[in-house]
Amino acid sequence: MAGNLGAKGSVTVKNLGIYIGVFFLSVGAVIFAQSAQLDYYGKYGPGPGLLPMWMGGLTVVLSILYLRTTIKKDAIPFAEALPRGEALANVLACIGAVLLFIVIVPYVGFIAASMIMLFILFKRGYNWYWTLGLSAATTLIIYWSFGVLLQVPLPSNRLGW
Numbered sequence: 001m002a003g004n005l006g007a008k009g010s011v012t013v014k015n016l017g018i019y020i021g022v023f024f025l026s027v028g029a030v031i032f033a034q035s036a037q038l039d040y041y042g043k044y045g046p047g048p049g050l051l052p053m054w055m056g057g058l059t060v061v062l063s064i065l066y067l068r069t070t071i072k073k074d075a076i077p078f079a080e081a082l083p084r085g086e087a088l089a090n091v092l093a094c095i096g097a098v099l100l101f102i103v104i105v106p107y108v109g110f111i112a113a114s115m116i117m118l119f120i121l122f123k124r125g126y127n128w129y130w131t132l133g134l135s136a137a138t139t140l141i142i143y144w145s146f147g148v149l150l151q152v153p154l155p156s157n158r159l160g161w
Contacts, residue, residue, distance in 0.1 A: 014075065017066070017076045018067065018071070020066075021063050021064075021066045021067035022063075022067070024063040025059075025060060025063035025067065028056045028057070028059025028063055029056070029060055030056075032059075034052070034056075035052035036049070036053065037049070089124075097117045097120040100117060107157065109159075109161055110154040110155045111139055113155075114135075114143075115136060119131055
């Protein structure tokens, strides 16, 4: 049972908080190190390295504080953090819908792929007619906003939509 003392306030291998803290500490350190290669201050004011350096440094400091707190307090077991039952089904439906969107969008275009993805997502909470209407309305609003108003090129099918 090395690393799993079991007493209140002890460091355990099953403490999810430690893994989260180490993850964000690593991300903050990488951002801070990469930003050191950019100019901190330029000719006309703050350079491109200013914001990432401060954000990376702040992330490192806050991660260290979080790690200190999570080590001193009760452990967060993995089992309590993972979804079960309907919540797990919702997470899997979201992941599946996004993966399906990624696979089919080059073939059927943005509008059809978005409607299918949103139909899968909305179907878990609405009747089929509300689901169809909401997915169509949401897709058309997004298409109009990005494709027409902002003129962002969106994937299209052979019919041009």
